[in-house]
Amino acid sequence: MKKYLAIETSCDDTSVAVVDSRGRVLLCRSQAQDESHARFGGIVPEIASRNHSHFLLPLIERVLGEVGCQGSDLEGLVVTNRPGLIGSLIVGVVTAKSLALAWNKNWIGVNHLEGHLLAPFLSDDDYSPAFDYHSPYLALTVSGGHSSLYEVDSPGDYRVLGVTLDDAAGEAFDKFAKMLGLGFPGGVAVDREAQNGDPKKYHFPRGLIHEPNLNFSFSGLKSAAHRLLTPMSEEQIRSERPDLCASFQQAVVDALLAKLDLAQKQTGHRHIVLTGGVSANSWLRAQAEDWAKSRGCLLAVPPLRYCTDNAAMIGLAGVLRLEKGETSGWDVGPSPASWPQDFKTAEEL
Ligand code: KG4
Numbered sequence: 001m002k003k004y005l006a007i008e009t010s011c012d013d014t015s016v017a018v019v020d021s022r023g024r025v026l027l028c029r030s031q032a033q034d035e036s037h038a039r040f041g042g043i044v045p046e047i048a049s050r051n052h053s054h055f056l057l058p059l060i061e062r063v064l065g066e067v068g069c070q071g072s073d074l075e076g077l078v079v080t081n082r083p084g085l086i087g088s089l090i091v092g093v094v095t096a097k098s099l100a101l102a103w104n105k106n107w108i109g110v111n112h113l114e115g116h117l118l119a120p121f122l123s124d125d126d127y128s129p130a131f132d133y134h135s136p137y138l139a140l141t142v143s144g145g146h147s148s149l150y151e152v153d154s155p156g157d158y159r160v161l162g163v164t165l166d167d168a169a170g171e172a173f174d175k176f177a178k179m180l181g182l183g184f185p186g187g188v189a190v191d192r193e194a195q196n197g198d199p200k201k202y203h204f205p206r207g208l209i210h211e212p213n214l215n216f217s218f219s220g221l222k223s224a225a226h227r228l229l230t231p232m233s234e235e236q237i238r239s240e241r242p243d244l245c246a247s248f249q250q251a252v253v254d255a256l257l258a259k260l261d262l263a264q265k266q267t268g269h270r271h272i273v274l275t276g277g278v279s280a281n282s283w284l285r286a287q288a289e290d291w292a293k294s295r296g297c298l299l300a301v302p303p304l305r306y307c308t309d310n311a312a313m314i315g316l317a318g319v320l321r322l323e324k325g326e327t328s329g330w331d332v333g334p335s336p337a338s339w340p341q342d343f344k345t346a347e348e349l
């Protein structure tokens with residue numbers, strides 16, 4: 001079986017994987033940088049790229065060593081080259097190109113979001129997908145930087161149906177967690193606190209929920225949270241945290257699932273994908289599963305290890321392209337934004 005090395009450094013996680021030509025993950029290891037950024041309350045791009053340059057080569061050496069393969073055994077290399085923090089992307093891209101040159105292998109730069117869109121189709125010893133990527137599907141991608149709905153006809157053919165008009169869902173979770181003193185990144189802390197809370201105790205707005213389009217808006221949630229928390233004492237906030245988190249989380253989940261429901265009705269798709277860092281949220285996963293059952297749909301959600309940023313999903317996105325004969329030339333570099341040809345928009349229907 002052919003083996004590919006995949007590298008992800010688009011934001012603050014340094015991640016390296018070896019995948020085979022069917023998207024089976026032989027190994028994926030990531031090095032988080034949360035500790036370096038936590039005291040600044042957000043990701044500091046300069047620190048992220050500096051850390052990548054320290055972590056990446058030792059991580060590649062370790063992953064190849066654990067899989068028991070050498071550069072010469074690889075079929076090709078895949079790296080995220082867009083979109084993301086430019087300094088972080090540069091480290092991954094330059095490393096991948098240099099290794100491809102040294103080992104005389106093909107390489108390809110892929111879109112990070114394509115990785116998220118394909119993450120549910122990875123497989124390993126403990127996970128296999130609910131359906132495969134040959135079925136057209138509707139995808140809800142929710143992460144720290146994006147909240148979007150896509151229609152996917154086949155890998156590589158992505159149509160954007162809706163986007164967030166302001167903040168992404170993950171960003172909303174992170175900002176709310178910061179207001180509650182739960183640290184950064186806070187999505188997972190809100191999820192944990194909410195387990196013992198009452199989702200009906202506080203009312204938060206469900207942005208655009210009654211609008212007949214497929215866009216999202218989460219900035220109203222942030223202002224509502226600010227208004228609610230300002231008159232509360234620190235003590236009160238601490239004791240109300242579970243109810244505050246459960247109520248906030250319910251508002252995000254309601255807003256996401258309302259648009260997923262509308263998109264499903266409009267497109268008629270029965271194969272649904274939920275992916276991106278926020279798809280690690282336990283309440284969103286449970287509610288999406290119930291929703292899919294009630295609509296007679298099949299839902300594919302990656303296991304937690306493939307929800308947040310990881311190199312395995314980048315590997316699958318690249319392998320599907322390399323296997324079709326696509327490669328990147330030496331002149332291809334990183335880009336902070338997606339390329340215009342990456343996604344079709346609704347107008348191109
Ligand atoms: O996909 P990802 O790892 O990075 C981006 O491409 O943005 O997503 C990170 C986001 C962060 O905002 C983080 O707070 C959120 O995913 N997140 C969660 C949970 N786990 C991660 N949000 C809510 N509940 C979780 N359990």
Ligand code: ZN
Pocket residue numbers: 112116143144276277308309
């Ligand atoms: Zn991501």
